[in-house]
Amino acid sequence: MDRNTVARMNAIVLDRFGGVDELSARRIPLPEVRDDDVLIRVEFAGVASWDAVEREGHYDGAFGVASTFPYVLGWDATGTVAAVGRNVTRFDVGERVYAATVPAARGGVYAEYAVVEAEFVARVPDRMPTEQAGAMAWDALTALSGLDLLGLRPGETLMVFGASGGLGHMTVQLARHSGIRVLAVASGDDGVALARRLGADGAIDGRKDDVLAAALEFAPGGLDAVLVTAGGETAERSLRAIKSSGRIAWPNGVLPVPVTPPGATVSYYDGDRSRTATDRLNAIIEAGSFEVHIGRTFPFARVADAHRTLNGHYVGKLALKVG
Known part of the structure; x- marks a missing residue:
């Protein structure tokens, strides 16, 4: 991927912590891909209860880094590999992957592209639909x-x-x-x-x-x-x-x-999101009938509706269609 031609991306951002109305769509620069990173072209992102807690500012400073704005939420994603850092050898561009990340440090996955350290990225098992993989990682x-x-x-x-x-x-x-x-x-x-x-x-x-x-x-x-x-x-x-x-x-x-x-x-x-853990999870998925029940999927532009739904009754997970 030519980084110069895709210098900016669509993302859902916060300019300050607060209610659902603080979520807004905007074009922002692509995140920097460091030596140990995978750049993921996001197709689906999970929407979880902790996203709302983070949106309100309750995790501010909790991960040992200062919050910077615009702030991008989102901890779970799936998509395809767009680029890799020079130390990353086990992923190829175009491969289907999922990831568990922490938004505070480098930005979350409510965006067209997300950067995640390779250690926390895994291939999507063949039998798993992409949409399900996008809402799976942290919970599983x-x-x-x-x-x-x-x-x-x-x-x-x-x-x-x-x-x-x-x-x-x-x-x-x-x-x-x-x-x-x-x-x-x-x-x-x-x-x-x-x-x-x-x-x-x-x-x-x-x-x-x-x-x-x-x-x-x-x-x-x-x-x-x-x-x-x-x-x-x-x-x-x-x-x-x-x-x-x-x-x-x-x-x-x-x-x-x-x-x-x-x-x-x-x-x-806390959940272990290391490569050892994702290898074990993938082996279980490949061996059986594991599924991620998606209660509702929302278009990217309707992220505020997804956050409102978090306050009501639903079963399984909520997902955001990004790509």
Whole structure:
């Protein structure tokens, strides 16, 4: 690609942190491609709850770098390789890839092009649709890291709290791949239906069903583990269903955290987005029937509608069609 002919790109930018109305479309310079980088021509980007938190300024300074404007959001993307840095040998221009990035340092993926260190870029498995890959990386990798942390054996019991959300519905599938018995606590009839379709051994609606009673029926001796993808009073109460020797995986950023410490050990953690982790994830995808459920896809120009939808009820992930 001739960098001189594509010196600028379309992007969704913030000129300051705030509400949905702060999002605006504009042409900005392409990001600089350093020696260890991959420049991705973005086709689809994931839209997630943390995008809204970041848009409001709550991550300002959290990653050890000062926020600079115009600021581009977006942590998950898929597309094709447009260029590579001189140290990058494992990707070719034109290859289909996905990436998990952190917008704060170099800009996010709500843009026609995004630059990501090669370590955090992976090939899209042949069987995976591009749209699904665009909304997958951080949630799937966080699910995988959480299950590693819990270390469950086949046949042991896991409650996935928030099982119809992005992280939750991917956790259900990865747990079932490992032979773990899954009780899915989902949201709404559509959420329960999704969790059942994806292989949960039991699925209930956390908004109207008695989670504690259902959990004790599912695992009379107490659950072996819980992975929490949505905090709050119901989540905290449901943790009483875990045995005292059990384990709780709680991704950093899932709020609110428990007010009262539960009886079992809580491990707060971050998802691993290294090449080792994406290689493992890709092997699982190639071996089975893993899917990313896309609740809705929005045109690039309607990013504000996507952010408004984050506040309402939906299942799976939201995606933005960029390219």
